[in-house]
Amino acid sequence: MSARGTLKQKVGRFLVALPPYGWLVVFFLLPFLIVLKISLSELQAAIPPYKAIFAWAEDGILQLRLNFGNYSYLFSDELYALAYLNSLKVAAISTALTLLIGYPMAYTIARSPARYRNPLLMLVVLPFWTSLLIRVYSWMGILKNEGLLNSFLMWLGIIDSPIQIMETNTAVYIGIVYSYLPYMILPLYATLEKMDLTLLEAAADLGCPPFKAFLKITLPLSMPGVIAGTLLVFIPAVGEFVIPDLLGGPDTLMIGKVIWAEFFDNRDWPVASAVAVAILILLVVPIMLYQRNESRAEAK
Amino acid sequence: MTTQPPLIRIERVTKRFGDFTAVNQIDLDIRQGEFFALLGASGCGKTTLLRMLGGFETPTEGRILIDGVDVSTVPPYERPVNMMFQSYALFPHMTVEQNIAFGLQQDKMPKGQIAERVKAMLDMVQMSQYAKRKPAQLSGGQKQRVALARSLAKQPKVLLLDEPLGALDKKLREQTQLELVNIQEKVGITFIMVTHDQEEAMTMACRVGIMKEGRIAQIGTPFEVYETPNSRFVGDFIGNANMIAGAVTGGEGADWTIASSDLGCTITAHHEEPLPNGSDVTVMVRPEKMSIGRQPVAGAINTVSGRITDIAYLGDMSIYHVKLAGGARLQVSQANLRHGIGGRLEHDEEVSISWHPGDSVVLLA
Amino acid sequence: MNASLSGRAASLYTMLALGYAFLYLPIVLLVIYSFNASRLVTVWGGFSTHWYAELLHDDKVLDAAWLSLKVAVVTATGATVLGTLASVLLVRFKRYPGSTLFAGMVAAPLVMPEIITGLAMLLMFVAMEQTIGWPAGRSMTTIVIAHITFCLSFVTVVVRSRLAQMDMSLEEAAMDLGARPLKVFLVITLPLIAPALMAGWLLAFTLSVDDLVISSFVTGPSATTLPIVIFSKVRLGVSPEINALASVFVAFVGCAIALGGTLSRKQD
Numbered sequence: 066m067s068a069r070g071t072l073k074q075k076v077g078r079f080l081v082a083l084p085p086y087g088w089l090v091v092f093f094l095l096p097f098l099i100v101l102k103i104s105l106s107e108l109q110a111a112i113p114p115y116k117a118i119f120a121w122a123e124d125g126i127l128q129l130r131l132n133f134g135n136y137s138y139l140f141s142d143e144l145y146a147l148a149y150l151n152s153l154k155v156a157a158i159s160t161a162l163t164l165l166i167g168y169p170m171a172y173t174i175a176r177s178p179a180r181y182r183n184p185l186l187m188l189v190v191l192p193f194w195t196s197l198l199i200r201v202y203s204w205m206g207i208l209k210n211e212g213l214l215n216s217f218l219m220w221l222g223i224i225d226s227p228i229q230i231m232e233t234n235t236a237v238y239i240g241i242v243y244s245y246l247p248y249m250i251l252p253l254y255a256t257l258e259k260m261d262l263t264l265l266e267a268a269a270d271l272g273c274p275p276f277k278a279f280l281k282i283t284l285p286l287s288m289p290g291v292i293a294g295t296l297l298v299f300i301p302a303v304g305e306f307v308i309p310d311l312l313g314g315p316d317t318l319m320i321g322k323v324i325w326a327e328f329f330d331n332r333d334w335p336v337a338s339a340v341a342v343a344i345l346i347l348l349v350v351p352i353m354l355y356q357r358n359e360s361r362a363e364a365k
Numbered sequence: 366m367t368t369q370p371p372l373i374r375i376e377r378v379t380k381r382f383g384d385f386t387a388v389n390q391i392d393l394d395i396r397q398g399e400f401f402a403l404l405g406a407s408g409c410g411k412t413t414l415l416r417m418l419g420g421f422e423t424p425t426e427g428r429i430l431i432d433g434v435d436v437s438t439v440p441p442y443e444r445p446v447n448m449m450f451q452s453y454a455l456f457p458h459m460t461v462e463q464n465i466a467f468g469l470q471q472d473k474m475p476k477g478q479i480a481e482r483v484k485a486m487l488d489m490v491q492m493s494q495y496a497k498r499k500p501a502q503l504s505g506g507q508k509q510r511v512a513l514a515r516s517l518a519k520q521p522k523v524l525l526l527d528e529p530l531g532a533l534d535k536k537l538r539e540q541t542q543l544e545l546v547n548i549q550e551k552v553g554i555t556f557i558m559v560t561h562d563q564e565e566a567m568t569m570a571c572r573v574g575i576m577k578e579g580r581i582a583q584i585g586t587p588f589e590v591y592e593t594p595n596s597r598f599v600g601d602f603i604g605n606a607n608m609i610a611g612a613v614t615g616g617e618g619a620d621w622t623i624a625s626s627d628l629g630c631t632i633t634a635h636h637e638e639p640l641p642n643g644s645d646v647t648v649m650v651r652p653e654k655m656s657i658g659r660q661p662v663a664g665a666i667n668t669v670s671g672r673i674t675d676i677a678y679l680g681d682m683s684i685y686h687v688k689l690a691g692g693a694r695l696q697v698s699q700a701n702l703r704h705g706i707g708g709r710l711e712h713d714e715e716v717s718i719s720w721h722p723g724d725s726v727v728l729l730a
Numbered sequence: 731m732n733a734s735l736s737g738r739a740a741s742l743y744t745m746l747a748l749g750y751a752f753l754y755l756p757i758v759l760l761v762i763y764s765f766n767a768s769r770l771v772t773v774w775g776g777f778s779t780h781w782y783a784e785l786l787h788d789d790k791v792l793d794a795a796w797l798s799l800k801v802a803v804v805t806a807t808g809a810t811v812l813g814t815l816a817s818v819l820l821v822r823f824k825r826y827p828g829s830t831l832f833a834g835m836v837a838a839p840l841v842m843p844e845i846i847t848g849l850a851m852l853l854m855f856v857a858m859e860q861t862i863g864w865p866a867g868r869s870m871t872t873i874v875i876a877h878i879t880f881c882l883s884f885v886t887v888v889v890r891s892r893l894a895q896m897d898m899s900l901e902e903a904a905m906d907l908g909a910r911p912l913k914v915f916l917v918i919t920l921p922l923i924a925p926a927l928m929a930g931w932l933l934a935f936t937l938s939v940d941d942l943v944i945s946s947f948v949t950g951p952s953a954t955t956l957p958i959v960i961f962s963k964v965r966l967g968v969s970p971e972i973n974a975l976a977s978v979f980v981a982f983v984g985c986a987i988a989l990g991g992t993l994s995r996k997q998d
Contacts, residue, residue: 085816089835096850203756267454269441271468304843
């Protein structure tokens with residue numbers, strides 16, 4: 066198939082390209098343009114509850130009425146700034162914990178005998194196939210004051226009275242680590258598994274004991290996996306709604322919860338859109354980092 | 366030299382993986398400054414033996430002494446031995462310089478000294494202008510040089526080379542063979558190389574150990590293993606050989622008469638040891654030791670005749686495949702010394718082949 | 731050296747085992763407590779299947795489950811078709827006008843927070859209804875469209891890697907023997923990437939059944955999916971009935987995986 070294909074080939078290629086390309090433009094790209102547009106319009110008590118940006122003035126000139134009020138509102142109310150910062154904090158801590166738990170697991174699986182690797186990996190992915198909602202819910206019964214964890218600890222005699230875990234940030238961390246662990250382990254496993262083990266033999270041969278070789282060879286070489294896993298957990302965790310809503314308390318302010326509340330409770334679509342755009346701007350850097358990391362890994 | 370104790374002593378070393386015995390009771394001494402080659406087909410245990418010297422495998426039985434010290438269970442990072450890996454195993458995230466410095470840093474060598482040593486190694490392998498490159502930016506030959514520099518940087522007592530030229534193309538390989546020998550002579554470090562390429566082993570090594578099924582079949586200089594193999598296996602493995610089966614019928618001094626059913630006649634072969642009458646032997650004659658022509662060589666002791674079935678013209682020489690009247694086939698090679706068209710032997714020609722008894726080897730195994 | 735090596739291995743495997751315990755214990759406890767006779771979630775009141783019976787009579791749950799199933803089947807099928815085409819586009823077409831935009835659009839839903847995707851989709855549906863009158867209101871249709879959009883990317887990830895690994899010389903051989911491109915795709919390529927299509931379909935199905943956030947945005951009063959029902963119940967606290975529902979879910983997924991496992995083993 067040369068670049069100068071026949072007309073028939075060109076038509077064929079166009080027919081293959083059109084459905085997925087068209088679908089994504091209409092149902093993915095367009096919605097984000099609309100969000101951007103609405104975030105710049107005014108709230109009105111109607112359906113839909115916002116005013117058009119473009120309006121035809123009397124003399125037939127198209128007027129653009131941009132309203133940056135929604136954005137300045139975000140800055141004026143400290144709730145949003147707090148929610149942003151807190152989302153970043155919660156996402157960062159949870160991602161670090163996920164990495165801490167995921168790395169040794171991925172490493173052990175990647176270095177186990179070849180015939181056990183796939184089953185072990187399967188065991189990591191398996192819970193992912195059951196509902197996220199149910200998995201988060203399962204922790205409610207464990208973490209609450211009269212829940213299984215507290216009962217167990219009290220039965221052991223480690224504590225006398227229940228410790229408050231449910232409705233704290235700790236519960237949210239546990240929930241995020243639990244839900245996103247496979248996203249961390251899979252890319253880590255992929256880079257660790259394809260690593261050339263003779264590099265470690267070479268390091269040992271040159272006088273480097275095992276743990277040092279891990280730090281100087283394995284760890285740097287697994288960085289693409291660490292970056293991919295970290296971003297795959299961090300990015301969705303920033304916008305997470307279900308986990309902080311179910312496991313967090315009223316003071317667990319996260320941006321996902323704010324959008325939900327703005328949208329469903331206050332029905333303030335323009336502000337909700339402005340919050341969404343603001344998250345996107347916040348996430349553009351990590352998303353681009355992720356893309357670059359992936360295309361680099363592909364190029365190798 | 367001979368009075369010196371060996372640098373490496375391998376004592377009845379065996380390595381088993383489950384039911385499989387990779388290395389079977391090998392004894393081997395290697396002297397300081399030697400270039401030793403372990404030669405054998407894949408799966409013969411040569412790489413396992415090398416890896417035991419490097420510390421990547423522990424012997425199941427027996428022990429390995431380096432400079433009189435038992436290192437059988439010493440981990441690789443504490444051995445005075447370095448290895449050049451077949452895949453080179455250059456660290457992809459480090460530059461050429463950093464790769465070469467890696468081993469020196471492990472020894473906590475002062476920074477200034479490291480820089481000096483790295484520079485010297487880069488000069489030695491003529492890679493100075495590539496010091497800041499990453500391995501991915503190097504060609505195969507350049508990677509090979511960096512790997513060599515890295516493994517020599519620590520000035521080990523022994524350098525192990527696992528198929529050091531295996532990843533290079535033919536032309537580059539031939540050129541690198543001599544370079545490697547020159548470097549070895551310059552640094553004076555004992556080299557132990559594993560290879561499956563007999564030409565490579567013969568060109569580079571002072572001594573060659575030929576391995577078969579976990580054991581060493583023969584050890585000797587390239588000349589010894591080629592001219593006087595101790596078994597059919599070695600004779601066949603190194604170079605080309607005509608193997609003629611027969612039975613001893615009598616002898617006079619060191620010349621023995623052997624009745625060959627293959628050839629359908631009796632031949633005379635030279636052998637220093639006594640051979641009992643009637644014993645089955647194989648007489649090996651190298652193709653280049655036989656002469657071929659339209660007329661029998663006058664006064665030749667061993668002469669047979671046949672018809673040329675194939676001629677492989679290699680430029681510098683030709684290999685003639687000759688079918689004898691009795692059905693046996695012989696290979697004869699002859700240098701193409703003359704341009705002469707008229708003298709050239711043709712396909713299907715009747716020829717006569719002869720050789721001197723002293724150019725044949727009697728093999729008992 | 732061997733002793734310390736095995737010691738290191740032992741501690742690594744212990745960590746791995748703890749990791750698996752962390753992953754599975756909550757689900758196991760959930761299933762155990764679904765058979766608890768007591769309404770109090772943490773007090774064991776004896777074995778009972780009472781909550782399963784209750785579940786069977788909950789029309790709201792059953793209706794929602796049926797809707798979720800329908801949505802998931804349509805979504806998985808649509809996303810697999812579009813995702814396969816998208817993979818062909820990404821792997822085989824290489825450079826064409828707008829290829830970078832396309833690669834970006836395929837990858838973005840993978841990392842986009844659901845809450846933003848959901849909001850964006852809803853706002854688009856509202857805008858479309860205003861301008862072209864379609865889709866009329868929010869219903870199963872809007873849910874399916876939204877689900878296909880985000881599942882498409884996941885299917886593409888799976889199919890694309892398989893397609894990229896495929897030996898191109900197989901297709902070239904078929905063409906050399908006289909098959910036209912479409913025929914080559916149907917007879918050679920498709921059967922070879924079929925396992926990836928199956929995996930992609932299952933992934934899309936699961937994601938669709940599982941989705942709460944995007945569905946909550948793009949649904950209307952007429953279409954309540956199972957996660958929406960569960961979420962409204964869960965928000966009120968832990969209840970044995972949800973334990974039972976969750977256990978049914980786990981059992982269903984377990985059976986599907988066991989079936990898939992034996993099927994793929996038979997294929998090998």
